[in-house]
Every structure is written in structure tokens, then in C-alpha cells.
Amino acid sequence: MPTIPTLKEALQKIEHYCAYQERCHDEVISKLKSLKLNSNEIDEIIVHLIEHNFLNETRFACSFARGKHRIKFWGKIRIINELKFRNISQYNINLGLAEITPEEYATTFDTLAQRNWDSIRESNIQKKRKKCSDFLLRKGFESNLVYEKIKELEQF
Structure with a gap:
């Protein structure tokens, strides 16, 4: 026992x-x-x-947001939902998201979208569009960004 x-x-x-x-x-x-x-x-x-500073929710939120964006390439929506799930305050969630610069966010999004689009071996453009947009939405990127990017990727 x-x-x-x-x-x-x-x-x-x-x-x-x-x-x-x-x-x-x-x-x-x-x-x-x-x-x-x-x-x-x-x-x-x-x-x-x-x-004794072993536990600090602000530090946790910042570290979580940075890590999930840089390592797992999560978008803001997924990061927000995961932090809310862990009962982190809105104030700390906002501080955590501030750790991700708009440039870094855009670069990650563009790279991820391009890589995923190129990896999908689908001749039907509708199915390819759906697979790519579903992937990006699952990662937690905003739908308006996703749909604009899909249109852009279709042009090439």
C-alpha cells in the first residue's frame, strides 16, 4: 500500500x-x-x-503560448482554448499571446500553410482545399486567415 x-x-x-x-x-x-x-x-x-516563485500563472501562460506556437505551430485560437481549459485568467492569456509577435505569427502560418498545401496529393481541388483548411483550422488559426491563404495558394 x-x-x-x-x-x-x-x-x-x-x-x-x-x-x-x-x-x-x-x-x-x-x-x-x-x-x-x-x-x-x-x-x-x-x-x-x-x-517562493515556483508557481506563477503569468509565467506559465507566456511560456505555454511561446512553446506551443514555436514548437507545435499552434494558432491563437487553439492556444486560447487550451489556456482556458487550464483555468488561466483572460489577463494572463492576453499576456501569453503578446509573447508571439505578429511577424512571427504570420511567418509560421505562411510556412505551415505552404508546407501542408504542397504535401497534399489530391487531384480534386475541392478536396485539397478542404484538407488544407481543416488542417490549419485544427491548428487553431483564424478562419479568415485560412480562407484567404487557401485562395492565394490555389493561384499557383
């Missing part, structure tokens, strides 16, 4: 968990619950983590 860690052991464990990678409050709380801690202990640890 797994032993319930003491408050000190749980604190060390969760400090390491937060130091390894940026975490949001929800991730930390569910990790603490998995360690079988009661709500008073969880609250005490959360306060400690915030006071």
Missing part, C-alpha cells in the same frame, strides 16, 4: 515538479491530490509555491 508522504516530503516533491517545467495551478493541485493530501495541506503548499 502506498504511503502518504509527510508535508515536508510532499513539498520537496512538488517543488521539483514545478522546477522541472512551468505548471498551472490546476496541474499542481491534481498532483497534490494524487499524493493523497487534504485540502488544508494543499492550500498551504500552494501558498508556499507562489511565495
Whole structure:
């Protein structure tokens, strides 16, 4: 039977968990619950983590937005939805999105759209258009950008 860690052991464990990678409050709380801690202990640890700068939702939102855009090439809509899912405030979501410059966003979008368009081996232009636009919408790019880009790609 797994032993319930003491408050000190749980604190060390969760400090390491937060130091390894940026975490949001929800991730930390569910990790603490998995360690079988009661709500008073969880609250005490959360306060400690915030006071000692292990837990910072603004930093998490900025890091999340930058990383998902640069590494996974997500658009703003998907980033916003994922941050909302993690109960991040609108203020922090806006700060996170500010980490992505409009130039970087446009470059990523253009590169991704061109690469996907070129990779689709479909003779039916309707199906090719649908596949490419579905891909870009799934990535979280704005529909007006997607449809304009598809029209542009069709010209070549």
C-alpha cells in the first residue's frame, strides 16, 4: 500500500515538479491530490509555491503560448482554448499571446500553410482545399486567415 508522504516530503516533491517545467495551478493541485493530501495541506503548499516563485500563472501562460506556437505551430485560437481549459485568467492569456509577435505569427502560418498545401496529393481541388483548411483550422488559426491563404495558394 502506498504511503502518504509527510508535508515536508510532499513539498520537496512538488517543488521539483514545478522546477522541472512551468505548471498551472490546476496541474499542481491534481498532483497534490494524487499524493493523497487534504485540502488544508494543499492550500498551504500552494501558498508556499507562489511565495517562493515556483508557481506563477503569468509565467506559465507566456511560456505555454511561446512553446506551443514555436514548437507545435499552434494558432491563437487553439492556444486560447487550451489556456482556458487550464483555468488561466483572460489577463494572463492576453499576456501569453503578446509573447508571439505578429511577424512571427504570420511567418509560421505562411510556412505551415505552404508546407501542408504542397504535401497534399489530391487531384480534386475541392478536396485539397478542404484538407488544407481543416488542417490549419485544427491548428487553431483564424478562419479568415485560412480562407484567404487557401485562395492565394490555389493561384499557383
